[in-house]
Amino acid sequence: MLEARCMNIPWTKLPFAFDPAPLQREVFALAPDSWVPHFNAADYAGEWSSVSLRSTSGRADDILPGVSGTESSVFYDTPLLAANRHLRAVVETFQFPLKAVRLLRLHGGSRVKEHSDGDLRLANGEIRVHVPILTSDRVEFIVSNRQIPLRAGESWFIDFSKPHRIHNAGAAPRIHLVIDGTLNGWAADLLERSCREIESPTFVPAGVQAFDRFRELVYRDPALQADLMAKQSAPDLLNAVVAAGERFGFLFTFADVQSLTAAHHREWTMRSTV
Numbered sequence: 232m233l234e235a236r237c238m239n240i241p242w243t244k245l246p247f248a249f250d251p252a253p254l255q256r257e258v259f260a261l262a263p264d265s266w267v268p269h270f271n272a273a274d275y276a277g278e279w280s281s282v283s284l285r286s287t288s289g290r291a292d293d294i295l296p297g298v299s300g301t302e303s304s305v306f307y308d309t310p311l312l313a314a315n316r317h318l319r320a321v322v323e324t325f326q327f328p329l330k331a332v333r334l335l336r337l338h339g340g341s342r343v344k345e346h347s348d349g350d351l352r353l354a355n356g357e358i359r360v361h362v363p364i365l366t367s368d369r370v371e372f373i374v375s376n377r378q379i380p381l382r383a384g385e386s387w388f389i390d391f392s393k394p395h396r397i398h399n400a401g402a403a404p405r406i407h408l409v410i411d412g413t414l415n416g417w418a419a420d421l422l423e424r425s426c427r428e429i430e431s432p433t434f435v436p437a438g439v440q441a442f443d444r445f446r447e448l449v450y451r452d453p454a455l456q457a458d459l460m461a462k463q464s465a466p467d468l469l470n471a472v473v474a475a476g477e478r479f480g481f482l483f484t485f486a487d488v489q490s491l492t493a494a495h496h497r498e499w500t501m502r503s504t505v
């Protein structure tokens with residue numbers, strides 16, 4: 232049983248590190264038509280695709296993760312898992328009952344919009360591990376408005392029931408190995424040890440910092456407040472906030488504003504009306 236403080240952790244780095252070079256070679260050798268566009272089309276802008284190493288059908292083009300919180304789905308290795316020994320060795324490192332195992336590729340210039348996967352939580356017996364294979368400093372991986380610096384070859388547990396979003400501002404694709412499974416004693420011990428012993432640094436994204444500074448300016452400027460509050464729709468307001476921020480030298484994105492206003496709407500509304 233996980234300690235209470237570890238049951239609620241939003242993320243932790245894990246004590247496994249892998250050489251990304253052979254993993255990259257295996258990924259780059261996959262046939263281009265192996266990759267299937269992600270099924271949650273409303274959750275991303277640009278190109279986001281996947282290929283399965285384990286699925287409920289045993290097919291590599293079946294990228295659905297199955298039903299979380301239930302043992303009803305049976306998962307099978309796809310031919311790609313047997314054919315790629317370095318990827319298979321990473322997967323076999325994790326000694327919990329395996330569910331879906333996929334490669335997820337986010338192309339350069341693409342975004343995964345902020346969303347929450349409410350069923351993917353430890354309290355439901357679900358664990359998801361990310362192993363970055365190809366990434367760069369131009370990738371923003373943001374959970375609960377904290378940026379997690381995921382490096383190639385590392386392994387991380389992340390609670391995806393928390394609001395999260397990704398932006399690949401680079402030119403190269405970002406590719407992660409994503410391993411889903413059922414929480415068991417081995418995984419509970421791993422998470423307890425990791426959250427107790429391993430430093431998992433995160434930081435406030437630059438766009439969030441810029442928006443916080445802009446917000447303080449708005450509180451001090453009644454005319455700017457009135458101009459923004461006159462917008463008739465939420466998209467118009469958010470676009471106006473981004474444009475006003477840029478005008479005053481604060482650079483943040485529509486996604487930054489959307490996330491932060493959702494998280495702090497009550498506080499900011501009260502402050503802007505006093």
